[in-house]
Amino acid sequence: MKYLSEYRDPELVDHLLKEIHAIVTRDWTIMEVCGGQTHSLVKNGILNMLPDKVHMVHGPGCPVCVTPQSLIDKAVYLADEAAVILCSYGDMLRVPGTKKSLLEAKAGGADVRILYSPLEAVNIAKDNPDKEVVFFAVGFETTAPANALSVIHAQKAGINNYSILTSHVLVPPAIEAIVNDPGNVVQGFLAAGHVCTIMGMQEYVPIVEKYKLPIVVTGFEPVDLLQGIYMLLLQLENGEYKLENQYSRVVSEEGNPAAQQTIAEVFEVSDREWRGIATIPKSGYELKADYSRFDANVKFQIPDLQSMKDNGCIAGEILRGKKKPFECPQFGKQCTPLNPLGAPMVSSEGACAAYYHFSNIAVV
Amino acid sequence: MSDTFQLQCPMPTFDFDAINLGHGSGGILSQRLLNSGVFDVLKNDMLNERHDGAVFELPGKLAFSTDSYVVSPIIFPGGNIGDLAVNGTVNDLAMCGAKAKYLSLSFILEEGLPMTTFWQILSSIKMACDAAGVQVVTGDTKVVERGKGDQIFINTSGIGQVHAKAALGWSSIVPGDVILINAPIAAHGIAIMSLRSGLEFETSITSDTCALHHTVLQLLDEYGDALHFLRDATRGGLASVLNEIAKDGSQGIELLQKNIPVDEQVSGACEMLGLDPLYVANEGVFVLLAKADAAANILRSMQSNGWPQAAIVGKVVAEHAGQVIMQSSIGGRRVVNMLPGEQLPRIC
The missing domain is CATH 3.30.1330.10 (PurM-like, N-terminal domain)
Known part of the structure; x- marks a missing residue:
């Protein structure tokens, strides 16, 4: 497949692995920020091909994983109690809420629909004028433009029975939160290529300068990842800290201005709770006051749902790279994809799911 | 038709x-x-x-x-x-x-x-x-x-x-058996998905539904008890069948990703939808475990009798009992597990 098979080329992979093995002289800890990168590393068996001295830790870039439980509970409430048509990306459905997941709500009769695009949800609203339609707007900067566009579309078309339950989070504040953590071990980052496709690279310049940390914007295929790791190791071994772009075939310096404008039209930066981590200042998006009538939080009187926060899941430590999934005492025992304690075990980008599905780790 | x-x-x-x-x-x-x-x-x-x-x-x-x-x-x-x-x-x-x-x-x-x-x-x-x-x-x-x-x-x-020569069954499987499939995987599931509400996309992918017994009976005629086990890879796809085989016996399975045929359009659709073709349903794909020394001939028979893309995709091994381990196209190794539920499309 053009533009894909080249980046899965065994010879190129072999060449990059040799280069990596040749330059590493000491232990390094690298974080790949995005869950898509984590899955590619594990699924392709790359972790076992790297030198023992290169320690990959898995970052918070799994939007499903960092969505707080209270928001899952709200989505379940809207589907169950408020009888809305609750539309969501498929990934969110298995994430456990305090009482149940959206998949369980669906099985119980709630109208929960899996969509690929929020614009589809606007069409559903148009076709069902007597029902309220809510889209569970989850994601990083990558999904924000489409979610923003859905609101703009609904407004232009005069569709008033559409709203979004927003849980947008941003990558740069999360990187800073990880670096500022007293126990941080990460020495360099592979930044998430698709987020930078939208936002460009400039946001990362101050982080590189302030913390003297190398960052390489990296793609998702095996060759991308190995090249990104190589570029990062080269900087680390040479004592350098720069912002570099491995994913230049997709990411430009300035990103996608049209997408950024769409985001800026609808959303404003806000504090945001990250599941298992903390509330990080200025780390998410919420709808601007001008668009508050499309905000499900405003439109529906959602009561305090008494969301439970501690069930033994150590997602916070996993998402900050402090622990590997198999270091969790629940991993593969009380916590499995069929009976998950936390989102990283069920999301297709979750680190626990990646280890559970693809690693040669005996699970009970 | x-x-x-x-x-x-x-x-x-x-x-x-x-x-x-x-x-x-x-x-x-x-x-x-x-x-x-x-x-x-x-x-x-x-x-x-x-x-x-x-x-x-x-x-x-x-x-x-x-x-x-x-x-x-x-x-x-x-x-x-x-x-x-x-x-x-x-x-x-x-x-x-x-x-x-x-x-x-x-x-x-x-x-x-x-x-x-x-x-x-x-x-x-x-x-x-x-x-x-x-x-x-x-x-x-x-x-x-x-x-x-x-x-x-x-x-x-x-x-x-x-068939008089058939000696198929769990007990016939032994380490060293070679795993063959007759056709590219995942076409049926993707053809169905291309029409599902909310996922409609234009494609010329068609379901692979067809009767497989002509091929199977011919292979039994020619190779008899060299055929050890057969299973059609319907719901849950190739990965689920192989896991059933591994988990049932005291043997493991080694899979070679680069040998598994996937139609380019199907593969593209899987990329777009965030699905792993190994788990996508088939209606015209069977998995055959055969005696190692007959495998090459069986493959040739299949390829010259209507299944040009038939392939040897792995083997049964005595090691890692109960597990399917795949060598990825780039040479890495990973486990191929049973799917816990339906494959759900991802966010981005």
Whole structure:
């Protein structure tokens, strides 16, 4: 497949692995920020091909994983109690809420629909004028433009029975939160290529300068990842800290201005709770006051749902790279994809799911 | 193909444009539907008896299998629920080393199903039966109220005669066995998904539904007990079948990703939808475990008899019992696990 098979080329992979093995002289800890990168590393068996001295830790870039439980509970409430048509990306459905997941709500009769695009949800609203339609707007900067566009579309078309339950989070504040953590071990980052496709690279310049940390914007295929790791190791071994772009075939310096404008039209930066981590200042998006009538939080009187926060899941430590999934005492025992304690075990980008599905780790 | 049949055999005139509850009442409407529809199309000596069941004699060792078909949408690129229901049971019997001989056919129809759709499905059933050399000898039709079904559900059961040389079964599997598949994977699931609400995308991918017993019987003729185990990789795809094999016995499975054929369009659709083709359903793919020293010849037979993309995709090993481990295309190794539930599309 053009533009894909080249980046899965065994010879190129072999060449990059040799280069990596040749330059590493000491232990390094690298974080790949995005869950898509984590899955590619594990699924392709790359972790076992790297030198023992290169320690990959898995970052918070799994939007499903960092969505707080209270928001899952709200989505379940809207589907169950408020009888809305609750539309969501498929990934969110298995994430456990305090009482149940959206998949369980669906099985119980709630109208929960899996969509690929929020614009589809606007069409559903148009076709069902007597029902309220809510889209569970989850994601990083990558999904924000489409979610923003859905609101703009609904407004232009005069569709008033559409709203979004927003849980947008941003990558740069999360990187800073990880670096500022007293126990941080990460020495360099592979930044998430698709987020930078939208936002460009400039946001990362101050982080590189302030913390003297190398960052390489990296793609998702095996060759991308190995090249990104190589570029990062080269900087680390040479004592350098720069912002570099491995994913230049997709990411430009300035990103996608049209997408950024769409985001800026609808959303404003806000504090945001990250599941298992903390509330990080200025780390998410919420709808601007001008668009508050499309905000499900405003439109529906959602009561305090008494969301439970501690069930033994150590997602916070996993998402900050402090622990590997198999270091969790629940991993593969009380916590499995069929009976998950936390989102990283069920999301297709979750680190626990990646280890559970693809690693040669005996699970009970 | 079904167009050709319709030209030869135009739809008879029914009293109604759509199925109604009367068609399942056992009364005049039921009789008319059966007489002008089902019996006329599927006619054979045994069916023509119109008895409560079929009475027949069959010599030798027999295999018996049943399956229900609830696919949605009921008509999809490359087939419909009708040929699926015939091929599916014919294939289940083939996996037992048997040639399907007689089928039962039960319809559960939802009130409101257009008669033209029913006719199209019935025509496909006839075509699939003829292609497979199997007869429908008994059946049933029920109608449920609108909203109580999903247009049409079909159950077929089948009886087949087991090939004299067949020695297939779990106990025949030994470490060293080579794993072959006959065709590229994941086409059926993607063809279905391309029509699902919210996911519609344009593609020329068609379902791979077809009867597999001709191939299986030929291989049994040629290689007999060198064939150790057969399973069609339907729901849950190739990965699930291999996991069942690994988990059932005391052996492991080694899989070679680069050898697994996936059509380029199918692979592209999987990338776009965030699905792993290893878990996507097939309707015309079987997994064959064969004696190592016969594998190369078996592969050649398959490739020269209608399956040009047949491939050796792995082997049974004594190590890592219960686990399927795949060497990725780039040389890394990873476990291929059983899917915990349905594959759900990802966010980004």
